[in-house]
Amino acid sequence: MTGENSVDRLVDRPVDGLVDGLVDGSVDGSADRLVGPLARVRRVVRTRRGGAATGLVVALLAGGIGTWATDTWPFEGRDHYCWGAWQQDSGPGVLGDEAFSGDDGRSRTSTGSAPTAGTPRGECRLTVSSRDRYSDGDEKRQRTTVTVKYGPAPGPTADRVRWLGGYLGDRAMPLPDGLPGVADGHHGLLVLPERCDTRDGRPTAVTLNGQERADADAALSGVPDLGGSRAVAELLVAAANKGMESAGCAGPEPLLVSGPVPTLPERAETFAEGGACRIPGLDIEGGLDKETALRVQYQVGAVNKDLQSCSVRVGRSLRLGERSDQQLFDAVMVREPRLTALLDGVGGEKPSGKEAGKSSGKPLGKGWRGTGVSGEDFALVRAGCAGRSAAFLTFGTSVGSSAAHSGHFATFSNAVARRLGCAPVAPGAPGASGAPSTAGTAKDGSGQ
Amino acid sequence: MALAAAHPRALAARGGRRRRRGAFNEDDVADLFHGKRDIKSSEVGVSYDRVASEGPAGSCELLSPRGHRVRARLHQLDVRFAGAGDKWADEFLSARMTPLGGGLLGMVSDTRAWLAVPEGCVGRSSDDDGPLVLDMEAGWTTYDDVVDTGERARLARAVVKLVNDYMAERGCESPVADPTARLAAPARFTDEKRNAICGVEGLGLPGRDRKSRYDRPLVTAGTAAPVRTCDRDVLFGHPRLRLMTVEDPRLAVLYKGLSYDGGRPVTAAGDGRAQVRGRGFLRDDMGLFQASCQTGDVTFLVRAADGRRAADIRRLLPQYVALEADRLGCGPLRLSLPPA
Numbered sequence: 001m002t003g004e005n006s007v008d009r010l011v012d013r014p015v016d017g018l019v020d021g022l023v024d025g026s027v028d029g030s031a032d033r034l035v036g037p038l039a040r041v042r043r044v045v046r047t048r049r050g051g052a053a054t055g056l057v058v059a060l061l062a063g064g065i066g067t068w069a070t071d072t073w074p075f076e077g078r079d080h081y082c083w084g085a086w087q088q089d090s091g092p093g094v095l096g097d098e099a100f101s102g103d104d105g106r107s108r109t110s111t112g113s114a115p116t117a118g119t120p121r122g123e124c125r126l127t128v129s130s131r132d133r134y135s136d137g138d139e140k141r142q143r144t145t146v147t148v149k150y151g152p153a154p155g156p157t158a159d160r161v162r163w164l165g166g167y168l169g170d171r172a173m174p175l176p177d178g179l180p181g182v183a184d185g186h187h188g189l190l191v192l193p194e195r196c197d198t199r200d201g202r203p204t205a206v207t208l209n210g211q212e213r214a215d216a217d218a219a220l221s222g223v224p225d226l227g228g229s230r231a232v233a234e235l236l237v238a239a240a241n242k243g244m245e246s247a248g249c250a251g252p253e254p255l256l257v258s259g260p261v262p263t264l265p266e267r268a269e270t271f272a273e274g275g276a277c278r279i280p281g282l283d284i285e286g287g288l289d290k291e292t293a294l295r296v297q298y299q300v301g302a303v304n305k306d307l308q309s310c311s312v313r314v315g316r317s318l319r320l321g322e323r324s325d326q327q328l329f330d331a332v333m334v335r336e337p338r339l340t341a342l343l344d345g346v347g348g349e350k351p352s353g354k355e356a357g358k359s360s361g362k363p364l365g366k367g368w369r370g371t372g373v374s375g376e377d378f379a380l381v382r383a384g385c386a387g388r389s390a391a392f393l394t395f396g397t398s399v400g401s402s403a404a405h406s407g408h409f410a411t412f413s414n415a416v417a418r419r420l421g422c423a424p425v426a427p428g429a430p431g432a433s434g435a436p437s438t439a440g441t442a443k444d445g446s447g448q
Numbered sequence: 449m450a451l452a453a454a455h456p457r458a459l460a461a462r463g464g465r466r467r468r469r470g471a472f473n474e475d476d477v478a479d480l481f482h483g484k485r486d487i488k489s490s491e492v493g494v495s496y497d498r499v500a501s502e503g504p505a506g507s508c509e510l511l512s513p514r515g516h517r518v519r520a521r522l523h524q525l526d527v528r529f530a531g532a533g534d535k536w537a538d539e540f541l542s543a544r545m546t547p548l549g550g551g552l553l554g555m556v557s558d559t560r561a562w563l564a565v566p567e568g569c570v571g572r573s574s575d576d577d578g579p580l581v582l583d584m585e586a587g588w589t590t591y592d593d594v595v596d597t598g599e600r601a602r603l604a605r606a607v608v609k610l611v612n613d614y615m616a617e618r619g620c621e622s623p624v625a626d627p628t629a630r631l632a633a634p635a636r637f638t639d640e641k642r643n644a645i646c647g648v649e650g651l652g653l654p655g656r657d658r659k660s661r662y663d664r665p666l667v668t669a670g671t672a673a674p675v676r677t678c679d680r681d682v683l684f685g686h687p688r689l690r691l692m693t694v695e696d697p698r699l700a701v702l703y704k705g706l707s708y709d710g711g712r713p714v715t716a717a718g719d720g721r722a723q724v725r726g727r728g729f730l731r732d733d734m735g736l737f738q739a740s741c742q743t744g745d746v747t748f749l750v751r752a753a754d755g756r757r758a759a760d761i762r763r764l765l766p767q768y769v770a771l772e773a774d775r776l777g778c779g780p781l782r783l784s785l786p787p788a
Contacts, residue, residue, distance in 0.1 A: 230568045260566035303743045419777030
């Protein structure tokens with residue numbers, strides 16, 4: 001019968017695109033990754049739409065193997081999720097069979113509504129669930145959710161700084177090929193082209209967040225595996241393309257993830273010598289008690305012309321029953337014009353005094369270059385740096401004093417400014433007032 | 449790595465269920481050999497050594513009856529001192545190489561090409577391992593010739609094709625796109641200004657006329673290159689004098705071991721127990737400093753083919769490191785040299 005040859009022939013075909021429409025008898029794109037006879041059977045079934053007789057025979061043969069059929073099996077085509085932006089088995093792990101960690105009760109569904117021309121905001125939630133039952137009666141449930149949001153940045157200053165900083169910091173790396181956005185293994189942000197800006201000129205962004213529901217008795221909260229940062233980038237771009245289409249601002253060509261997605265070293269780094277996050281003079285452990293200092297972890301994110309981040313955490317202590325790491329210090333420099341545009345109207349465009357009255361922060365302290373606001377647990381400074389407008393932001397201090405925190409932020413900002421070849425932005429740097437460092441003034445073109 | 453083209457069916461058995469036709473078809477091979485189709489090939493498929501300590505490795509060779517030979521090799525960069533690293537760095541990081549660009553870690557000339565397998569596919573190697581690279585050698589390099597951009601484009605396409613094939617075999621989608629359109633113009637020999645050795649503004653040697661002692665330099669062309677190399681007087685593939693800055697931290701492992709134990713130690717001025725900004729050494733034929741910059745480890749080196757330029761190396765190293773560190777936003781960096 002259809003047998004091996006047809007399977008091999010089908011497998012040789014190229015992988016379908018992420019948002020391609022359903023083609024009659026479409027090929028199961030992830031087939032290469034499946035192994036074993038079960039996978040082959042399933043592939044034949046899925047790939048032969050309308051071949052009901054064949055499917056039935058194969059299904060009967062496979063009947064003894066167990067509960068292998070997913071809810072999508074077998075006579076409809078591949079499922080679509082999130083406004084039709086994502087297609088089952090189109091590449092990213094969370095859309096393939098590898099998304100399920102358990103063998104039983106597999107389901108993948110999505111809810112939410114797409115943006116429209118009238119209401120250019122949308123949201124969608126993809127839920128992947130499965131379970132495994134062990135012989136001792138124990139049951140392990142998986143519930144992975146991926147939330148996509150389409151719309152402008154949140155309004156209040158503090159929220160917006162935390163919102164943007166949360167995507168840009170930690171392990172996020174810039175998207176390839178100049179796409180204005182970032183992604184890591186479980187979340188990402190992409191700013192849409194100017195034609196999708198709101199009527200009052202604010203950029204629209206698409207964000208993606210993956211979450212793993214922790215087991216009730218698990219010691220650690222889970223990290224969702226969506227298939228790596230490339231998968232996140234592809235999901236993000238596919239949602240953006242579909243969202244733009246629905247909202248009526250799609251361009252002639254859809255956005256595309258091309259080129260390698262940069263990757264960070266596998267683990268958080270420790271810095272036995274020199275400054276934290278490779279920032280000269282950034283001494284975070286010095287202000288902590290000895291026991292806490294031993295648990296400090298650093299994560300250097302991207303370090304390039306457009307983006308730099310440093311995240312410091314206090315590692316969770318299982319002994320103290322902590323289930324997650326504690327945020328200690330996060331600082332980000334961003335210079336990519338579309339990403340910084342997300343902060344427009346926040347302490348950057350107008351004199352900070354006026355602006356600060358409307359938002360939740362105060363003007364920055366004396367001696368900072370440029371404009372900015374600061375609040376209880378965030379700060380934002382915008383200043384010209386080497387010919388462009390740069391934003392320096394920090395957010396979130398659950399441990400440590402605010403004085404130490406603003407000192408760390410000043411050290412970070414000045415070190416990054418120096419790296420980029422522009423004048424110091426924070427007070428207290430050698431040459432910050434009146435006599436900028438030689439490297440700084442020479443190249444600082446914009447001089448705000 | 450299946451590279452050969454002659455008999456597509458012969459390779460089908462090896463590639464598992466996916467039918468394999470080799471990374472190169474006959475046209476690809478003909479492209480590399482100026483349209484000739486009588487090319488023989490031999491290969492060693494990708495395999496691991498017994499304890500998998502050196503990563504996957506494989507190689508293949510294409511040979512024309514007229515003696516033109518193209519070799520391709522997949523291997524993890526050898527980072528051990530006096531290993532293949534030194535020879536590799538001399539040839540594959542030479543100033544004739546242009547960066548492939550587009551976020552790729554790789555370079556190409558008309559006789560050499562290399563490209564690291566993107567980390568999205570194989571993961572990022574640990575701090576102590578070199579990246580997994582595919583490199584190609586297409587014969588003898590005449591350093592005095594300007595790089596032939598046609599040949600360079602052929603090699604660039606070929607190395608990308610091989611990496612894409614390796615990634616496809618590993619189940620990685622999203623192949624690397626053709627880089628040839630964005631390649632910078634190749635490096636050209638330039639006349640040095642008196643106080644700008646290798647084009648580094650402010651770098652000079654006092655008093656004497658350098659022209660009598662060193663040829664004109666060749667400096668890496670293109671922006672965002674993983675290395676900036678300045679070679680001169682290249683003999684049998686080895687430069688008589690090289691000034692090089694390894695900017696991409698993923699290549700820092702090439703010199704990491706050496707930085708600890710290469711000669712009499714060099715430190716950054718002001719370093720002590722509280723801060724260490726890097727480490728290096730000075731000896732008669734070479735000076736090296738590996739600095740911890742915000743972007744990661746950056747390596748600066750000044751190297752001669754023999755020990756006869758010891759005084760020049762001693763003068764050049766601290767100046768070169770200070771100026772290059774400033775350029776990269778890693779300054780100020782002043783070195784303390786061991787006593788002469």
